[in-house]
Amino acid sequence: MKYVQPELPYDAAALAPAISEETVRFHYGKHEKTYIDNLNALIKDTHFESLSLEEIICESDGALFNNASQAWNHIFYFFSLSPDGGGEPGGDLRRAIDRDFGSFEKFKEDFVKAGTGLFGSGWVWLAADSDGKLFIQADSNAGNPMTSGLTPLLTFDVWEHAYYLDYQNRRADALNALWNIVDWDVVESRY
Numbered sequence: 242m243k244y245v246q247p248e249l250p251y252d253a254a255a256l257a258p259a260i261s262e263e264t265v266r267f268h269y270g271k272h273e274k275t276y277i278d279n280l281n282a283l284i285k286d287t288h289f290e291s292l293s294l295e296e297i298i299c300e301s302d303g304a305l306f307n308n309a310s311q312a313w314n315h316i317f318y319f320f321s322l323s324p325d326g327g328g329e330p331g332g333d334l335r336r337a338i339d340r341d342f343g344s345f346e347k348f349k350e351d352f353v354k355a356g357t358g359l360f361g362s363g364w365v366w367l368a369a370d371s372d373g374k375l376f377i378q379a380d381s382n383a384g385n386p387m388t389s390g391l392t393p394l395l396t397f398d399v400w401e402h403a404y405y406l407d408y409q410n411r412r413a414d415a416l417n418a419l420w421n422i423v424d425w426d427v428v429e430s431r432y
C-alpha cells in the first residue's frame with residue numbers, strides 16, 4: 242500500500258456549521274478513503290507505483306485517473322480549510338485577485354457562479370499559469386487544472402456528496418459557507 246490517507250489537522254466537528262461533523266466523517270472518512278484504496282489497488286505491480294501522485298494524474302486516464310485525481314483533490318480541498326479560516330487573502334495573491342477579477346468580492350461571486358453552473362459533479366478551482374495570471378475553472382468529475390499545465394491554488398468540491406447531508410439541493414449556500422473556513426495562509430503559500 243503506497244498511499245496512506247493523511248489525518249486531518251482538525252477535529253471532524255471543527256468545521257461546523259459550514260460543514261457538519263457528519264459530512265466530514267462521510268466525505269473524508271469514507272469517500273476519500275475509497276479513492277485512496279482504489280488508487281493503491283490500481284497501481285499495484287504496475288509502473289505507476291514508481292511515479293508521484295501528480296505524475297499519475299497527468300499520465301493516466303479512465304479508472305486510474307479518476308481515483309488518483311479524486312485522492313489528490315480531496316486532500317487539497319480539506320487541507321485548504323481550517324476552523325480558524327475565513328477573512329480575506331493578502332500579499333501577492335490578493336494583489337493578483339484584485340488585478341485579475343476586479344476585487345475579492347467579485348472573485349468570490351465569480352467562483353461560486355462557476356461552481357453552481359457546473360452541471361453534475363466536479364470541482365471549481367482557482368489556478369495560476371506560469372506568469373501568475375489567475376483563472377477560475379470548473380472541471381467535471383475528477384478534473385484537475387494541473388492536467389492543463391496550471392497550478393491549483395484553491396478548490397471547492399461541488400459533488401453532491403460534499404454538501405447534500407447539510408444543504409440538500411442548495412449548492413450555492415454550501416459554497417458560500419466555505420468562505421468562512423478557507424485557510425488563506427495555506428492558499429497564499431501555493432501562489
Ligand code: MN
Pocket residue numbers: 268272315398400402403
Ligand atoms: Mn468529494
